[in-house]
Amino acid sequence: MYTPSQEILKKYADVLIKFALWWGEWIKKWDVVYLQVPESAKLLLVELQKSVLEAWWNYITNYLPEWAQRIFFEMADEEQLNYWPKNYMLELINTCDHFVRIESSWDKYELKWIDSGKLITRQKILKPYMEARNKKENEWKLTWTIALFWTEAMALDAGLTLEQYWWEIIKACFLDEADPIAKWKEIFKEAEEIRQKLNKLKIQKVKVTGKDVNLEVLIWESRQWLGGSGRNIPSFELFTSPDWRGTNGWIKFNQPLYRYGNKIEWIELEFKDWIIIKSKASSWEELLKEMLAAENADKIWEFSLTDRRFSRITKFMWETLYDENVWWEFWNTHIAVGASFHEAFTGDIPAQTPGDWERMWFNESAIHTDIMSTTNRTVEATLDNWEKLIIYKDGEFRI
Numbered sequence: 001m002y003t004p005s006q007e008i009l010k011k012y013a014d015v016l017i018k019f020a021l022w023w024g025e026w027i028k029k030w031d032v033v034y035l036q037v038p039e040s041a042k043l044l045l046v047e048l049q050k051s052v053l054e055a056w057w058n059y060i061t062n063y064l065p066e067w068a069q070r071i072f073f074e075m076a077d078e079e080q081l082n083y084w085p086k087n088y089m090l091e092l093i094n095t096c097d098h099f100v101r102i103e104s105s106w107d108k109y110e111l112k113w114i115d116s117g118k119l120i121t122r123q124k125i126l127k128p129y130m131e132a133r134n135k136k137e138n139e140w141k142l143t144w145t146i147a148l149f150w151t152e153a154m155a156l157d158a159g160l161t162l163e164q165y166w167w168e169i170i171k172a173c174f175l176d177e178a179d180p181i182a183k184w185k186e187i188f189k190e191a192e193e194i195r196q197k198l199n200k201l202k203i204q205k206v207k208v209t210g211k212d213v214n215l216e217v218l219i220w221e222s223r224q225w226l227g228g229s230g231r232n233i234p235s236f237e238l239f240t241s242p243d244w245r246g247t248n249g250w251i252k253f254n255q256p257l258y259r260y261g262n263k264i265e266w267i268e269l270e271f272k273d274w275i276i277i278k279s280k281a282s283s284w285e286e287l288l289k290e291m292l293a294a295e296n297a298d299k300i301w302e303f304s305l306t307d308r309r310f311s312r313i314t315k316f317m318w319e320t321l322y323d324e325n326v327w328w329e330f331w332n333t334h335i336a337v338g339a340s341f342h343e344a345f346t347g348d349i350p351a352q353t354p355g356d357w358e359r360m361w362f363n364e365s366a367i368h369t370d371i372m373s374t375t376n377r378t379v380e381a382t383l384d385n386w387e388k389l390i391i392y393k394d395g396e397f398r399i
Contacts, residue, residue: 002163012147012174013047015138018055019181020145020230020313021098029056031188032099038064041104041149046098047304056083060096061083066106073114073122074086081121082166090131093136097143103321110275116287119260120294121200125202130339135242138342138349140253141318147173147233148321158318171312172234172322187310188228194307195238198225198391199399205246206391208333210377212254217269217335218246221384222360226347236311236325238397241340255372257288258318263364264288267371269337274299277320292337302336304370305342305379308395320370327394333392338368373383 004012017033033052037045045063052059111119136142148154148169153398155165165283170176174183208215220243227238248271256265266282276298292298304324311327324334340362342349357364379392 002161003164006047008175009044009047009075009168010050012169012173013044015173015175015180016058016100016145016233017051019184020147020233021100021143021229028097031057031058032095033057033098033100034062034092035059036064036095038101038102038104038149039066039308040106040151041102044102044149048102050078052385055374056348057098057346060092060393065112070110070114071264072295073111073118076118078336080263082125084125084128084135086128090132093129093142095134098122099133099142099144101144102148102149102194103146103319104151104154106151108153108155108258108318109261110217116260116262116263116290120367124294134342138352140350143230145233146321148319154317154319158315160315164315165317168313168315168317168322170324171314177222188230191228191236191238191307191310194397194399195225195227198397201381201389201391201399203391204386205379207380207382207383208249208251208377209380210375212252212373212375213250213377215251215335215353216246217300218243219303220361221247222353223344226341226343227341232321232392234311234313234325237304237306237334239302239341241301241342241344241362242303244299244301244340244363245274247274251373253334253371253373254375255316255323256318256322257369257371259287259291259369262287263318269371271300291367291369294338294365294367294379296363297338297339297367297369299363299365300335301340301363301365301368302334302370304334304336305392305397306332307397322370324370324372326372326374332372332374333379334372336368337361337372338365 035048106156135399140274152162157163174180177183203219205218224242225238225240250270253267256263264281264284268275268280270278275319278289279292308327313322313326313327317323381389381391
């Protein structure tokens with residue numbers, strides 16, 4: 001079985017710790033990093049710990065045994081399912097300055113036959129934890145990143161050998177470069193130039209058209225475009241959290257959504273007066289509808305475009321983190337339903353109250369789900385002076 005070399009794993013860990021967490025530019029000695037790593041990624045855990053110590057930080061490790069989730073959901077009764085250790089969870093946020101989560105599994109279908117209602121209920125229970133995390137992040141006191149560690153089961157699901165699968169991660173994260181961090185800074189600089197151009201345009205709304213989409217999305221005056229933050233590795237997208245009141249039209253997705261151990265395929269959504277009024281899928285449609293039925297999960301929370309000139313991901317990986325950045329002929333666009341990014345607000349983020357976010361039409365939800373398509377799409381922007389401009393076509397920004 002293929003195993004990545006220690007050199008590759010060390011480069012990977014350095015990218016996550018010394019770059020992705022605020023680009024390594026605001027490192028404070030003795031910060032605390034929370035490392036959440038499943039058993040299947042234990043080889044990477046050692047290198048993550050080394051990178052943290054080299055940065056003069058401290059770490060707390062949450063090492064997750066395989067199949068622990070399945071045992072919990074199979075055995076937990078309603079009271080146990082709704083249990084939330086408030087003091088413990090909030091103290092984690094108070095103690096830790098940075099969070100690193102590694103996604104990996106020896107069994108991608110571990111939760112396949114678990115009642116999806118249980119999974120969604122558990123996600124809702126964690127909402128206070130995420131709200132507390134978001135509050136600290138909005139105060140510029142917390143950073144996080146998410147990355148993947150490939151296993152034989154994950155490779156098999158994508159129809160690749162483990163070595164082929166790892167080659168995708170090596171390419172995507174520039175681990176074949178002598179200095180991956182320098183390459184990431186170069187890529188983020190190029191993305192930042194486009195991001196600034198988007199924000200200078202003062203886009204009021206966008207119209208997305210193509211053979212499988214006719215969708216209008218309101219951006220609003222107090223929003224900005226985001227990207228290049230290191231929050232996901234890899235990430236090449238530029239995105240914003242729109243004013244959800246201005247979403248109308250329909251959109252189809254040619255890429256499947258992997259969720260709760262299931263693949264939801266050929267998703268179709270129709271918006272009217274900002275709410276999803278129709279949803280379809282060729283498989284696991286009931287699960288899709290359950291997800292959208294959660295509080296505020298029937299509204300858009302993200303609109304994202306990715307420029308095909310950045311990424312080197314060439315395979316569909318059955319993992320959202322990679323698939324929303326895949327390099328195909330027309331690249332990809334995606335939307336997400338559920339909770340908004342407060343960072344898209346152009347004002348004083350820490351000063352806002354929950355009521356302020358609601359009044360500015362930022363969506364709040366325990367659910368957040370990215371859905372992708374790789375078909376050709378044209379994005380026309382209407383600026384604040386009502387001028388119309390094509391900003392994206394054939395997988396590239398045109399600004």
